[in-house]
Amino acid sequence: MRFSFLPIGLLVANLASLALGDEDCREIVRFPLTLTWEKGAPDGFERDMIFMNGQFPGPTLELNEGSYVEFTVTNNLPFETTIHFHGIEQLHSPWSDGVPGVSQRPIPSGGTYVYKWRATQYGTYWYHGHLAGQLEDGLFGPIHITPAKGTVTPFDLISNNTQDLYQLAEAAANPQIVVLSDWSHFTSEELRDISLAADIDPLCGDSILINGKGAVNCPGVPFLMSLIPPAELPVLLGANLTDKGCLPLTNFLAQTSYPHNFSAVPASLFSGCHATDPGNATILADPHQGWVSLNFISTASLQEMVVSIDDHPMWVYAVDGRYIVPQLVDAITFSHGSRHSVFVQLNQPARDYTLRVAGDGLNQKVYAQGTLHYIGGHDTNIPNPSINYAGANTSASVTFLDDSTVVPFPPVAPSQTVDQTYKLLLNRTGAAWQWSLNDDTPYNESLEDQTPLLWDPTELAHTPLTITTLNNTWVDLIFLVTISGGLQPPHPIHKHSNKAHIIGFGEGEFNYTDVAEALKYIPGNFNLDNPPYRDGFYTLPAATSSTWMAVRYFVENPGAFFLHCHINPHLTGGMALVILDGIDVWPTVPTQYGPGGNGQCDC
Numbered sequence: 001m002r003f004s005f006l007p008i009g010l011l012v013a014n015l016a017s018l019a020l021g022d023e024d025c026r027e028i029v030r031f032p033l034t035l036t037w038e039k040g041a042p043d044g045f046e047r048d049m050i051f052m053n054g055q056f057p058g059p060t061l062e063l064n065e066g067s068y069v070e071f072t073v074t075n076n077l078p079f080e081t082t083i084h085f086h087g088i089e090q091l092h093s094p095w096s097d098g099v100p101g102v103s104q105r106p107i108p109s110g111g112t113y114v115y116k117w118r119a120t121q122y123g124t125y126w127y128h129g130h131l132a133g134q135l136e137d138g139l140f141g142p143i144h145i146t147p148a149k150g151t152v153t154p155f156d157l158i159s160n161n162t163q164d165l166y167q168l169a170e171a172a173a174n175p176q177i178v179v180l181s182d183w184s185h186f187t188s189e190e191l192r193d194i195s196l197a198a199d200i201d202p203l204c205g206d207s208i209l210i211n212g213k214g215a216v217n218c219p220g221v222p223f224l225m226s227l228i229p230p231a232e233l234p235v236l237l238g239a240n241l242t243d244k245g246c247l248p249l250t251n252f253l254a255q256t257s258y259p260h261n262f263s264a265v266p267a268s269l270f271s272g273c274h275a276t277d278p279g280n281a282t283i284l285a286d287p288h289q290g291w292v293s294l295n296f297i298s299t300a301s302l303q304e305m306v307v308s309i310d311d312h313p314m315w316v317y318a319v320d321g322r323y324i325v326p327q328l329v330d331a332i333t334f335s336h337g338s339r340h341s342v343f344v345q346l347n348q349p350a351r352d353y354t355l356r357v358a359g360d361g362l363n364q365k366v367y368a369q370g371t372l373h374y375i376g377g378h379d380t381n382i383p384n385p386s387i388n389y390a391g392a393n394t395s396a397s398v399t400f401l402d403d404s405t406v407v408p409f410p411p412v413a414p415s416q417t418v419d420q421t422y423k424l425l426l427n428r429t430g431a432a433w434q435w436s437l438n439d440d441t442p443y444n445e446s447l448e449d450q451t452p453l454l455w456d457p458t459e460l461a462h463t464p465l466t467i468t469t470l471n472n473t474w475v476d477l478i479f480l481v482t483i484s485g486g487l488q489p490p491h492p493i494h495k496h497s498n499k500a501h502i503i504g505f506g507e508g509e510f511n512y513t514d515v516a517e518a519l520k521y522i523p524g525n526f527n528l529d530n531p532p533y534r535d536g537f538y539t540l541p542a543a544t545s546s547t548w549m550a551v552r553y554f555v556e557n558p559g560a561f562f563l564h565c566h567i568n569p570h571l572t573g574g575m576a577l578v579i580l581d582g583i584d585v586w587p588t589v590p591t592q593y594g595p596g597g598n599g600q601c602d603c
């Protein structure tokens with residue numbers, strides 16, 4: 001028996017912002033968001049940062065599937081901005097996707113903008129700043145969309161016990177959202193200026209935050225060095241990690257051998273660790289409810305993060321918003337922008353358990369802790385970690401989620417053939433800070449100020465910075481991660497608008513015209529049956545050879561949509577292009593979203 005549920009709690013929570021249209025019964029959720037630039041110290045170090053309605057992270061946008069959103073941004077920042085809704089497909093509302101120069105003009109300082117879209121999907125998403133590197137200044141908050149009544153869930157693949165099924169449904173309807181972020185003591189503008197002046201990739205942060213809280217940890221160089229597996233030691237070129245856990249600036253594998261000007265880099269960007277401990281996040285769970293749903297969102301700019309909870313395995317049941325065939329694991333790796341929702345059974349002695357979040361990238365060892373507290377329990381905590389400070393397993397029995405084995409639920413299979421194939425060359429081009437997503441051509445940041453491509457899709461027609469598709473067709477994007485420009489880390493490629501099927505990976509050059517030809521020679525590298533269905537795709541690193549990844553999607557939502565790396569310095573360094581989906585049936589932009597418009601109208 002499948003179990004469906006009424007999201008009563010969320011309906012009540014939304015009543016204040018619920019309004020009914022005159023002619024129909026549209027549920028419209030009005031969400032005002034005022035942005036301010038203030039001093040804040042999430043990890044105990046004070047810096048200038050962005051607050052949303054006075055909060056950081058921003059307030060959660062709670063919606064029911066099918067409802068309409070009016071998200072009104074009041075920009076009280078001393079600079080321009082835009083807001084993107086990560087993973088929201090923007091079906092029939094491409095003008096609300098929030099990318100400057102692609103779907104709108106920047107919102108000026110002192111201005112307002114009304115994003116209007118419909119929640120056509122359920123699940124966990126997030127909103128964030130999409131102008132320059134503003135994500136790094138703290139401009140982000142969660143979105144949670146309750147599934148339509150009657151949506152089939154995969155919960156009976158976890159248990160068929162009636163009480164469990166009731167409790168799982170309740171837990172999913174009232175989730176605890178856990179925002180995982182990395183944090184720098186420099187503003188995004190400072191990082192950008194330093195990168196260009198010194199010609200470096202600013203790959204070193206200061207802390208990891210859980211729900212906006214964290215500590216700066218300085219465990220010492222010998223301890224940090226002890227975390228590096230022997231196989232990775234050669235990458236250090238005989239040097240030590242810095243006291244912040246970073247590869248030193250002088251590491252040419254990370255920073256290239258382009259001429260740098262290291263005197264333009266403040267010493268504290270890569271080293272000079274000063275520990276803080278202003279208080280960590282606590283997640284409250286009521287053991288009487290049997291289960292809790294933790295809906296994790298990675299907002300990371302730099303770090304790939306590994307998550308586990310002492311003594312509590314996790315049933316992963318949704319990825320990038322959508323249900324999957326549940327998998328029981330001890331640890332999950334989060335790429336930048338990804339969301340995984342998990343059920344945790346509260347069947348342990350009522351006390352405190354440590355939630356561990358560890359950056360596992362080569363660029364930096366950085367770590368955070370929070371507490372899972374059983375309501376009514378003791379505050380004693382007997383540590384029993386599954387992962388260490390670097391995100392590695394502490395014993396051979398620890399299981400990690402392998403994202404490539406994730407099966408969508410219910411199944412959603414890609415077409416077996418496509419109408420069009422685009423091969424995209426990922427490279428580091430011409431400077432240590434500069435990256436490209438197609439044909440060695442970086443997406444220049446000045447394009448944020450151009451006439452939005454949604455208004456004039458011909459604007460970049462003579463460049464490799466746009467690709468075009470026809471509506472109602474299937475398209476393959478084959479990402480070619482070349483080693484010819486130096487080492488490349490895994491790139492978390494994010495596709496705006498609808499999700500795509502991740503159908504294949506491989507090491508070496510992709511020596512084929514398209515997937516159909518490759519299938520004849522290397523069928524084992526592909527899954528066209530039930531592959532992961534995501535809005536983010538993590539390429540394999542190019543460490544000893546080039547690598548490739550193939551994703552397949554259906555064009556059904558005409559408009560101009562960004563495709564880019566979600567490592568923030570790679571995005572601002574040019575690793576982006578614009579997909580002009582459905583160029584044959586290009587949408588007419590409503591007046592309120594055209595020149596001079598800000599989404600407001602009397603309509």
Ligand SMILES: *[C@@H]1O[C@H](CO)[C@@H](O)[C@H](O)[C@H]1NC(C)=O
Nearest residue numbers: 001155156157158159160161
């Ligand atoms: C629950 O029952 C369904 C239908 O019989 C079955 O497919 C599923 O595997 C069962 N779940 C568990 C956890 O045993």
Ligand SMILES: *[C@@H]1O[C@H](CO)[C@@H](O)[C@H](O)[C@H]1NC(C)=O
Nearest residue numbers: 220221222225238239240241
């Ligand atoms: C690395 O750190 C260790 C311990 O602090 C020290 O003995 C050693 O000299 C350092 N190596 C380099 C190359 O700096």
Ligand SMILES: *[C@@H]1O[C@H](CO)[C@@H](O)[C@H](O)[C@H]1NC(C)=O
Nearest residue numbers: 197198260261262263264265
């Ligand atoms: C290097 O950076 C320093 C500090 O910003 C600057 O004074 C100097 O002119 C730069 N040198 C070169 C060669 O650009």
Ligand SMILES: *[C@@H]1O[C@H](CO)[C@@H](O)[C@H](O)[C@H]1NC(C)=O
Nearest residue numbers: 215217277279280367368369
């Ligand atoms: C907060 O977490 C850090 C690890 O990130 C840990 O060292 C510290 O002891 C924790 N602080 C408190 C008050 O529990």
Ligand SMILES: *[C@@H]1O[C@H](CO)[C@@H](O)[C@H](O)[C@H]1NC(C)=O
Nearest residue numbers: 388392393394395396397398
């Ligand atoms: C981590 O897991 C691997 C693979 O199971 C195992 O070989 C290794 O010994 C484990 N690490 C530790 C510290 O137990």
Ligand SMILES: *[C@@H]1O[C@H](CO)[C@@H](O)[C@H](O)[C@H]1NC(C)=O
Nearest residue numbers: 431434442443444445446447
């Ligand atoms: C980006 O565009 C601006 C304005 O057109 C130009 O000044 C700058 O040189 C360009 N940057 C690069 C790296 O091409």
Ligand SMILES: *[C@@H]1O[C@H](CO)[C@@H](O)[C@H](O)[C@H]1NC(C)=O
Nearest residue numbers: 427428429430440482484485
């Ligand atoms: C990648 O960029 C490097 C540096 O600009 C260049 O030498 C190399 O040819 C590029 N690779 C390809 C395949 O274009």
Ligand SMILES: *[C@@H]1O[C@H](CO)[C@@H](O)[C@H](O)[C@H]1NC(C)=O
Nearest residue numbers: 506507508509510511512522
């Ligand atoms: C692709 O072609 C190159 C050059 O012909 C060859 O060296 C390489 O082995 C081929 N790679 C694969 C994966 O077949």
Ligand SMILES: *[C@@H]1O[C@H](CO)[C@@H](O)[C@H](O)[C@H]1NC(C)=O
Nearest residue numbers: 471472555556557558582585
């Ligand atoms: C684009 O294609 C989708 C999928 O077939 C279809 O639903 C939609 O109506 C088409 N849009 C236009 C404007 O023709």
Ligand SMILES: [Cu+2]
Nearest residue numbers: 491565567570
């Ligand atoms: Cu990248």
